[in-house]
Amino acid sequence: xxxxxxxxFNTMAMDPKARVSINPHMQPVLTQELHPxxxxxxxxxxxxxxxxxxxxxxxxxxxxxxxxxxxxxxxxPGNNDARSA
Amino acid sequence: xxxxxxxxxxxxxHSLGGMVAQNLxxxxxLGYNQRWKTVRVITFxxxxxxxxxxxDSITRRFAVWGDxxxxxxxxxxxxxxxxxxFFPPDISxxxxxxxxxxxxxxxxxPIGLHLAYPNSFDLKGYDxxxxxxxxxxxxxxxxxxxxxxxxxxxxxxxERPWVVRGGVATxxxxxxxxxxxRGVPDPPGLYGFSxxxxxxxxxxxxxxxxxxxxxxxxxxxxxxxxxxxxAAGYAVSIVKxxxxxxxxxxxxxLPLPLDLAVALSAVFTQEENPARFLGP
Numbered sequence: 001x002x003x004x005x006x007x008x009f010n011t012m013a014m015d016p017k018a019r020v021s022i023n024p025h026m027q028p029v030l031t032q033e034l035h036p037x038x039x040x041x042x043x044x045x046x047x048x049x050x051x052x053x054x055x056x057x058x059x060x061x062x063x064x065x066x067x068x069x070x071x072x073x074x075x076x077p078g079n080n081d082a083r084s085a
Numbered sequence: 086x087x088x089x090x091x092x093x094x095x096x097x098x099h100s101l102g103g104m105v106a107q108n109l110x111x112x113x114x115l116g117y118n119q120r121w122k123t124v125r126v127i128t129f130x131x132x133x134x135x136x137x138x139x140x141d142s143i144t145r146r147f148a149v150w151g152d153x154x155x156x157x158x159x160x161x162x163x164x165x166x167x168x169x170x171f172f173p174p175d176i177s178x179x180x181x182x183x184x185x186x187x188x189x190x191x192x193x194x195p196i197g198l199h200l201a202y203p204n205s206f207d208l209k210g211y212d213x214x215x216x217x218x219x220x221x222x223x224x225x226x227x228x229x230x231x232x233x234x235x236x237x238x239x240x241x242x243x244e245r246p247w248v249v250r251g252g253v254a255t256x257x258x259x260x261x262x263x264x265x266x267r268g269v270p271d272p273p274g275l276y277g278f279s280x281x282x283x284x285x286x287x288x289x290x291x292x293x294x295x296x297x298x299x300x301x302x303x304x305x306x307x308x309x310x311x312x313x314x315x316a317a318g319y320a321v322s323i324v325k326x327x328x329x330x331x332x333x334x335x336x337x338x339l340p341l342p343l344d345l346a347v348a349l350s351a352v353f354t355q356e357e358n359p360a361r362f363l364g365p
Contacts, residue, residue, distance in 0.1 A: 026261045
């Protein structure tokens with residue numbers, strides 16, 4: 001089962017390759033398992049997407065390059081029906 | 086702000102405005118005291134804040150009997166982690182208790198009590214410095230305020246300096262998004278979370294520029310963000326930064342403290358994403 005990491009997808013806007021920042025403060029244990037090339041699931045309150053982990057040597061930051069064909073909307077609270085991509 | 090440097094200033098505010106008023110003179114990072122001299126801080130229906138740093142001699146806190154914002158906000162704020170900004174009533178001391186006033190007839194529900202200040206007959210006994218007996222009557226012109234607010238709302242609905250983010254701006258999401266901005270040299274660096282912001286642009290234009298993939302967007306204004314930061318005891322600013330669309334960074338401490346994250350999250354409202362991006 002892929003590692004699930006909570007992210008803020010707004011961080012894509014500051015990356016030239018539209019990668020998502022993985023904040024180590026949010027999931028310190030899970031972050032220790034990361035390595036370049038690992039396929040993970042990035043998610044927030046509304047959607048999730050598969051991504052390939054990369055490490056930015058310059059900024060020493062973990063990033064996720066999403067595969068947007070694998071995006072899936074998550075069910076809203078109180079709604080059991082997931083809205084698909 | 087139109088107030089000449091060095092002027093004597095009476096800071097007065099209701100509810101959140103009173104929270105801001107209590108913080109302005111005591112937070113040196115805001116630079117307020119370097120420009121103006123505060124002769125009074127007068128609050129109406131505001132939780133107690135920074136009272137151990139704000140001298141009693143210049144503070145007047147008015148509270149309508151039963152106003153839940155005054156009587157309960159400190160308790161609940163402390164419960165959820167606002168310990169740095171509030172002092173629970175039981176340690177605030179008698180001298181720091183508010184000046185209790187009657188809200189007048191017809192206000193029995195909690196919200197009504199919190200909004201009763203303009204109609205309080207008791208307030209008419211206080212002057213502009215919040216003293217009693219006073220030489221000048223302190224009276225809030227609520228009718229004028231409402232008219233102005235209505236005019237402002239109608240005339241500037243599409244021109245407000247909107248701040249837009251993709252998704253639901255929960256405190257957790259703001260904390261997850263707060264980081265060092267990549268590509269900005271350190272020092273000084275740039276720390277904060279990403280937003281789309283450009284005065285004069287509509288919410289739809291900002292949402293389209295952000296290419297948000299979330300079903301919802303979160304919207305606020307620059308003034309609301311800054312005010313929420315001040316109310317929480319932090320200096321918050323919005324600066325232009327490298328990125329897609331009208332990318333800006335809301336500068337906050339790293340990591341983002343929970344009390345500030347909660348305060349900033351609270352000023353965002355959610356609406357359907359009018360320009361959802363579903364491309365590759």
